[in-house]
Amino acid sequence: MSILEPNLSIPFNITRLSHVVLTSRDLDKTRYFYETGLGFEVTQHDDSMLCLRAIEETGHHSLVFEKTEVVGPGVVRRIGYRMFSDDDLKRAHEFFNARGDKAEFVTRPYQGLTLQLTDGVGVPIEFCATMDQSENRMQRFHTHAGGKLAFLDHIQIACHDVAGAYQWYNDLGFRLTEYTAKDGTNEMWGVWLKRKNNTQDVVFGNGPGPRLHHFAYHTPEISSIIHAADVMASLGLADTMDRAPGRHGIGNAFFIYFCDPDGHRIEIFSSHYNVIDIDHAPKRWELSDTRRSQLWGFPAPKKWFMEASEFEGVPVQAPLMDAAPVTLEDFLASW
The missing domain is CATH 3.10.180.10 (2,3-Dihydroxybiphenyl 1,2-Dioxygenase, domain 1)
Structure with a gap:
């Protein structure tokens, strides 16, 4: 597409x-x-x-x-x-x-x-x-705790029909900022779509779905992400960390992920960029490029790609595209 x-x-x-x-x-x-x-x-x-x-x-x-x-x-x-x-x-x-x-x-x-x-x-x-x-608590600094989360920024949804989702939301005025394509083709494996002036409000990635992969809150400073990890560890919640800190290639965000007591995944992140001008061209990433998920080259573990929260009463459909991302397990096996 x-x-x-x-x-x-x-x-x-x-x-x-x-x-x-x-x-x-x-x-x-x-x-x-x-x-x-x-x-x-x-x-x-x-x-x-x-x-x-x-x-x-x-x-x-x-x-x-x-x-x-x-x-x-x-x-x-x-x-x-x-x-x-x-x-x-x-x-x-x-x-x-x-x-x-x-x-x-x-x-x-x-x-x-x-x-x-x-x-x-x-x-x-x-x-x-x-x-x-x-x-709000913006200037009540004595109440800022944990990850010092500023605002809800985006969600990511595992989706059986990424092209269909892109078309539907494009019709509503959502703009494409970055995308992942199956290597050497125009088949879109993932699309980053936005209304506000940054890289995404909603992301659709190829996989059984629809399922909510994660929701993400922005924090202004990378140090707050590290502090969140320290706080969770001190509370005995270190095992809720779902993915260790790193930097996404897509969106340039510095991130950490946790899973809550019911299995819902939350991302805390910082440092993505603005997309405002109409001639700002979408950025393409190849599916096999591990830097898209982790700019430093280490991809996410398989469970991060595969686990997600289902929508109540909505059947999960098999993806139309047969294409799998490179996982940490694949990466380590190649060493």
Whole structure:
């Protein structure tokens, strides 16, 4: 699939990724992991729901956990994006339904008008323009703890049809910033798509899906990432580290990954770059180039590529593309 022309004439304005809603079997354990460990602020906690936000966020939540009694790994209930205004939401409602995407307005706690639908590859998504607001902790420096997380930045989704996801989101005005292609072809193995002015709001990578690979929070300083690892270790949570610190080639982000008590993967990262100008050309990476996942040349372990959280009630489909990334196990076997 060739690079698509960005769609600059959509009748509504999607501004950014907004929030992620997941399930948890034990909200107290989840709270300890995110609040005590990583430094999130709790904005709501009762028997059924835990809401969290990061230091710079003024909205009520960017991360929500809903209580479940289902045995096994946690699942994803929905992904939330922001639109600029309620008028954008109303125009989007007409747009989606006119082209056959069933979209309906729903009521969500702490959110204004909210539009719900399913994207082109089966991901349950919603859009809102407003949310309950309160003062953030940006200049309350004595409360900054753990990874000192600033804001929710992006998600990555394992997807059976990367080309289909790219087309669907391109139609909504998302722009391609970087991509991974099967060596020597135009077949896209992964696409990095954005609305705000950096490298991504949502990433789709080839694999059984749809499944949520991870959600990612930005922190301004690399030292905060190291401090997060130290804090988690001091709390006896070192074994929750899913991937050791490193630097991605794609996006240039310095990163670390953890898995929470229900198996959901969170990335803490810093140092990606702005993509603003319309003539900023997408950057291509070959699938076999291990620097794309880890600029220093050491690829991720196999489980990092293969494990992800399923979307509740959404069947997982086998990928259309038969192409596997180079894993750490492959890399070490070649030595």
